[in-house]
Amino acid sequence: xxxxxxxxxxxxxxxxxxxxxxxxxxxxxxxxxxxxxxxxxxxxxxxxxxxxxxxxxxxxxxxxxxxxxxxxxxxxxxxxxxxxxxxxxxxxxxxxxxxxxxxxxxxxxxxxxxxxxxxxxxxxxxxxxxxxxxxxxxxxx
Numbered sequence: 442x443x444x445x446x447x448x449x450x451x452x453x454x455x456x457x458x459x460x461x462x463x464x465x466x467x468x469x470x471x472x473x474x475x476x477x478x479x480x481x482x483x484x485x486x487x488x489x490x491x492x493x494x495x496x497x498x499x500x501x502x503x504x505x506x507x508x509x510x511x512x513x514x515x516x517x518x519x520x521x522x523x524x525x526x527x528x529x530x531x532x533x534x535x536x537x538x539x540x541x542x543x544x545x546x547x548x549x550x551x552x553x554x555x556x557x558x559x560x561x562x563x564x565x566x567x568x569x570x571x572x573x574x575x576x577x578x579x580x581x582x
Contacts, residue, residue: 442533448523448573451481451492453499453516460493489576494519499567503545503559514565521569523576527556533570534558 454460457478464470465480472480472493481492497507499516509515524533531548537560538544545559545567557571 442536442570443525443529444522444570445525446489446523446576447520448571448576449490449492449519449521449569450488451490451494451519453496453518453567454493455496455515457493457495464493489523489573503561503567513561514563516561516567517565519567519569521557521571523571523573525572527572530556530558530570530572537570 452460452464457480461472461480465472470482470491471484472482472491474480477498478495479492479498481490482488483490485491496509496515499519500509501507504510524530527548527550534544534548537558542560545561548556548558550556554575555571555573557569559567559569561567
């Protein structure tokens with residue numbers, strides 16, 4: 442696996458309005474809403490993408506339902522590492538599985554063009570290996 446850079450970091454928020462109060466109103470991050478409860482920015486220095494991801498959306502992305510499964514640790518954050526191309530995402534997923542890690546879903550391409558696999562650590566961190574085409578249009582920092 443050849444990780445090129447950190448593509449995304451997101452707080453997984455069980456209470457999105459409270460998280461927005463902290464990150465937008467108090468800390469003053471320039472996060473913008475996407476109309477569905479997800480707030481993010483690609484203009485925070487040192488980060489390609491930072492977001493406040495509602496738990497219901499994380500559940501839907503990982504399991505196809507808006508309820509987080511009761512038998513899984515509830516995630517607190519998400520981090521995604523970008524690789525060189527979409528094919529490398531599936532290869533990374535296979536490498537993780539050979540190393541004994543359970544994927545939450547196989548490699549898939551999201552409507553916005555990102556190809557991603559995800560796993561959940563015992564500590565409650567969603568880890569993604571992804572390829573985001575727009576992040577490769579400029580040199581990684």
